[in-house]
Amino acid sequence: MDESALKQLIKLDEFAFRSNLDRKTLDLVFDRRTLEAIKYAFSRYSIDYLDFPISTGKESVVFRAVSDKRYVVVKVFKMSTLKFMNIREYIEGDQRFVKQRIDRMSIISLWVRKEYTNMLTLYEKHVPVPRPIGFFKNILVEGYIGTKEKPAPQLKDVQVTEEIYTMTLDGIKKMLSARLVHSDLSEYNILYHRRRVYFIDLAQAVDIDHPMATEFLKRDIKNISTFFSKHGIKTSFEEMIQDIKNAIPKNLEQED
Template identity: 45%
Template sequence: MTAEDRSALEQLIFSKEFIRSGDPGRKTQDIVFDLRTLKAVFESMKKFNIDYLDFPIMSGKESIVFKAYSRKKPIVVKIFKMSTLRFSNLYLYVQGDRRFENEKKDRSRIVYLWTRKEFINLRTARECHIAVPNPIGFHQNIILMQYLGTAASPSPELRKSSIDMEDAYSQVRESMHLLYTKAKLVHADLSEYNMLTYRNKVYMIDFGQSVSIEHPSAQIFLERDARNVCNFFNRKGIKCDVNDLLSFVTGESA
């Protein structure tokens, strides 16, 4: 292990995100991320030439997102937490998606599958020219992707963005349309929290739960997405009607 590897790993292990007590001397039960994940982080660092982890951008119940550097360029490393990612919730989005039907689905495998699903969904969306972070790779419960933001700060979520909201809405509509008609996917957790604005463009993120349009609950998820989007834009003073949006997205209004 080089000194650089070691410092990155130490930085990770001793960051507050990993240790509940804040006391680095405590034993492994205090580490929020299990050792399997630490090992996976370390393997990913080798596999994808990650120089070091810069800072955690966000730490939620289910994942932690780091800004990192690979070959001197900023990237994002998103790590799904093995223990708190809710199994039953995941199952709902994996079961019924023909692309993942024949996979074994025990606890850790479903988290790995979730990670791979986010990667595949991002890649598919990207191939259909939808504004999403470019996926770089994945390893177990870790996914790497393009970093959206400046050296100093990550791009803001749409809810905190100063982008022109009229323009943002037309971009979101178009992306939802391409996602449905070309990528044949429904995001299934779309909201002002899961869109970032970068250089005046609205990017969709967080595709772990996204499903094929063939999924038995796809329509329900799509309607929920449309309601979230309209609620947000209506609050911002932009006219957004859920039924109009749905027919635009599915291409029925053409």
């Protein structure tokens, strides 16, 4: 990369200090709680340093980092900008977390734990996702997907082929077989590396028994169908539903 992680974040105004809690303050990544969490995560997961930011958004910043001479990913969720109401619907109704307290103080750490849990479930079922490494408070550590020079591209930046379409469908089927629905699937959270697709951003994935699982699955399939259709791949929502029907548990089956 041409610029260090530090220089890029300074340009993004992530370290600015302001006495008033204005809009820019709410976007800051490194408040004191996060710095303390990063310090602990670095020690616990043997992280040497942050290499460069892979992506930055309203809710998180994703870094490539180095751990024991190997690349890993460190995802830092912003403590002040993760919207309580936006993520609550993906937790409530998920039987795996039914006994967990859900309030504004605990929901971020629960959200990070949920992404790790989903990733671990899928990884163990051989669904193509990053290798889960660990988590602490608002910090998630996972395997890096990419080359020494740069991270793997998102699907939106790839020359789309029938092979990629087939792999994406197979990934959705495997995810369903693992009893999970991604719930936010699009060309932005699928990576392509060495002729394989990888599903990322898994915090919102829900168990198939979640009351909104069917609607989330429909939305996922609609998004993917629309994307591939725009790139000349012959498909449709109805065709995709039919294609993955055998992988859909009975309580999620759609009417023909």
